[in-house]
Amino acid sequence: MQRRQLLLSAALGVGTGLWPDAQAAASVPASGVLRLAFKAAETGFDPARISDGYSRAVTGHIFEALYGYDHLARPVKIQPLTAAALPEISADFRTFTIRLRPGIYFAEDPAFKGRRRELVAADYVYSFKRIADPAWMSPMLPFVLTAGMIGMDELRAAALAGAPFDYDREIEGLRALDRYTLQIRCRAPRPRLLERLASSDIFGAVAREVVETYGRDVDAHPVGTGPFRLAAWRRSSRIVLEKNPQYRERFYTGEPAADDAEGQALLKRFAGRRLPLVERVEIAIIEEDQPRWLSFLNGELDVMAAPGDGVPAAFIPHAIQHGQLAPQLQKRGIRLHRQLNADCSLYFFGMTHPVIGGLEPEKIALRRAISLGIDVERNISLLRRGQGVPAQSPIVPHTSGYDPAFKSEMSSFDPARARALLDAYGYKDRDGDGWRERPDGQPLTLEIATTPDSGARQADELWRINMHRLGLRVKFLPAKFPEHLKAARAGKLMIWGFAVQSDVPDGLAALARYNGAQAGSQNVSRFALPAFDAVYERLEALPDGPEREALFLQAKRLAVAYAPYKITAHLLSNDLTQPWVSGYRRPLFWSDWWQYVEVGQLS
Template sequence: MKILRRQLCTLAALGTLTALSLGPIRALAADAPPPAAKVLRYAFQVAETGFDPAQLSDIYSRTITAHIFEALYQYDHLARPVRLKPLTAAAMPEVSEDFRTWTIKLKPGIFFADDPAFGGKKRELVAEDYVYSFKRFADPAFKSPAWATMEDAGILGLKALREQALKSKQAFDYDSPIEGLRALDRHTLQIRVQQGRPHLLQALLTGSDLYGAVAREVIEAYPGKSMEHPVGTGPFVLKEWRRSSRMVLERNPSYRERFYDAEPAADDAEGQALLARFKGRRLPMLDRVEISVIEEAQPRWLSFLNGEKDYLERVPAEFISQALPNGQLAPGLARRGIQAQRIVGPESTMTVFNMEDPVVGGYTAEKVALRRAIGLAIDVDREIRLVRRGQAIPAQSPVVPHTTGYAPQFKSSMSDFDPARAKALLELYGYVDRDGDGWRELPDGSPLTLTRHTQPESASRQLDEILQKNLKAVGLRIEFKTAKWPENLKSVRGGKFQIWGVASSADKPDAQAALQRLYGPATGGQNLSRFKLPAFDRLYERMQTLPDGPERLALIEEAKRIAAVYLPYRNHVHRLITDVNQPWLIGYRRALFWQDWWQYVDVDPTLKAQP
């Protein structure tokens, strides 16, 4: 592990493992045939759920929506450390000194993709579209997973409008004006919040996957079909969708003139090379993106090796030694011109406990003891060695790398593997084997069987086997309930589960997003565990009002300690992510907190045609 940690330190700056091939610039003869279509082909490892931003949380669906819709602001795709800049906004927001009033000017002349809902007319993006789009998160009909984030913002009048719909059991009143969301004129949006929100720019105004503008006419033209009929102002449009199988997107023919530009650091050789290669190119550079869903690791890996896929996101752990033996790109792949990039991901894997479950949930000493004993019984180092093939580091808290408050030196009991202490805790609180069958019972003597939701693919099966052995070693019996990932997510959201394993990726550099998983009002959304602790909620709410600094960092540290004590989640690892791409995919750079990247890459069909 010490060697791995030293290796990871060198990766923290997001260095690439091979020099990026920029490819030759080819001029087309005047009489040459039309160039071949530039198509990006790759695979998701988990199925999508749909494409309505207000109803999403999974990263796979959000990868699609990030390229269809557009938020007010975006991350500079080459800047490290990250930097925000306008997307549909004309400039950075005007913010009052108390961080309670945010005024944003929109760029005129931005249009939605053509759709019959617009009656054959060009439909311009206006400030009222963001008012409508933000209100949709409050509409109880959508049960938006992101409502908690919108509620956190404290937009004046929005929560009351939601509560009115809930109380009256009537349709949400989108036409009712509220003080906190106003279109001052056609291209000026004003947001007013109850308390100062220094991080509102990251929280709500950036992230096209969730906070891109939708058009009211489209939502109303296709009632009940918003998940399958996305229409935005972004660079791509959805052309084909076979659920859990295939998605095809094409260049938006009416996309505005937008050109490649960025501000990489002066000492960022890779970023500077990309900027020099592409600066001034019109976006997007691709004509088409074809995505399949391949859940099993072996066929996903083979499809890349065979050249059927141009890009492989996350080399499966079981093939990492073939792709990068001793941390270096395999010679055979290097000779083919394949490139690799590796980072410590801004993410965490975790075991989620349902805090409302009568067996593993609750806040009394014996319930906390059971969860902590389960946590102590889990051998994360073994998981890293055998399942993840060394491609991860232990997690000490919910806070993930590259976000505020993440400290590599921070240590908690979260990562401890101590079966002896687990057994002692169980004995102390009455979880003992009374009938001699080798399995512990509940303190009242009734049977104790844990149930974990899981998925039917090989990686989940390997993790389940390790967990089952770990728990058997301390006398705990566990069974598994298998379903597809989207089905499990739906069950967990509804509180119909006991234990689940899931991963979470940060979509912003603020650690508070990860801590929302423990915030009571976020239950049913980001708070999968349904953890509700008033002391934590007060801490979280105080954190919202503070700018970055020592006081806020101290609150983040306290939040980490509460997470480790009550253990509604047992965080396992931060994964080491390795992406590989074919030589004809040019310009790829691993994104940190954003999902939109297709418009910044190019495909050279002539390189693909070479033997």
């Protein structure tokens, strides 16, 4: 009991203030086991059927795409992963020829009937086609269709018309030229297709035999060529990965910039070491902030890091002081890793919802009024404990199209203007009860999806205060993250908030949330505006340059004007590692990093 009280007092920043070094030293775990926690449950491990960051963090370590990111390079650099080299790209950016490295094998699995199964070009053909198969209802479908692979739309259309999806039908846009050569041909230029091919969490190779063996249960049997394989799984509770004994000889390398002291130090320490550096990864699902924080303080977790926000917001004042790690944590040898992320927190408005959706002027006015009524600075101060900067557009830091000088009403807090908008478009209190009705006189209640945790309750209270100031009634709909995600994809939510992380260095990824062709997947609001889609298509085809930057500006202005989302902040991460953890560096765009850390050695 005395030890529990000490930990609780330390976590809350009250009481004794003791952070004994001996406590940290006594908790050094066995070498080679990385322990971490997710703040929300996974939804499964089938790359074709997931989109949430927690599930993708796991699949990114089990499956492998053709390409990956140099873990140390800043600015980021794409490098071959299962490919033998960077692709041969035609001058018009329409044809990509990729040669695989021979001798890469899938992890052992009964689906292979005792054979050692080599990765071949046909596996990527199958994996991309599977995302297009209507039977799997993949939320990643738009990423395949917007690539414009010649023949893919027609293949999918035949299946939608009632025929079985024909995986054996060759299409011009996606072919295995031989055992180790893949060719992709696109209808229109795709200058940044390489970035998409570097997403192991989505576009990692899946073996056809595994899918045909396990069917719909394949999400519980992820079999890839990556550094880890699934060893144990209790849904929404515990995930265990272990080193893949079939993993090829792959070694720690990187090209950090000459003035990147951290990157240079990591390269010096780990260069030439075989990956992965740990034997096992144990993940606990701990949704409440306080138990997760106490678990770290007690040495039961090795890191507080991505996916997630690092130090929980409620404990920022006790862990971070003036942008530095608190002295009591420094004394324990804990290290802080801090950066502005390529992410944003947002609220979406369901564009098919009869009350708040649509492109009619009064619906646009309602969404803009709600947005103007949200006190972004207070939101960041209270919910994020100041660990963020107000967002001006959907485009996130570190990506093309992001301009720190761009300003818009996205971050404005103007209740007077919000009330004037509501009055002008007929949202008035007709019966004198203090609450506004809809222009047709029907009741108006904002239904806001929320989660049953302490952090969400504070966010709910801010919503209540902000909307009551405008005369808008609110109702909260509590459920867990996976349930809301499913409802959001189905277009059944009115308002919901979450954070998103870019997985490519192109700002177009953020604009996918506004692209009508991606409604129900990345575009959870189901916003559809032909003028915006036309800009999106041009952005997709143009190479980087001034013309493309001008289009980004146009897209940002449309996004702000029609307000299908309220983008609130770009977040600062404050990740912590225990003194016995070495090698941690938060990725900018990729989800895999567990293979690059060493556990069990004090340094």
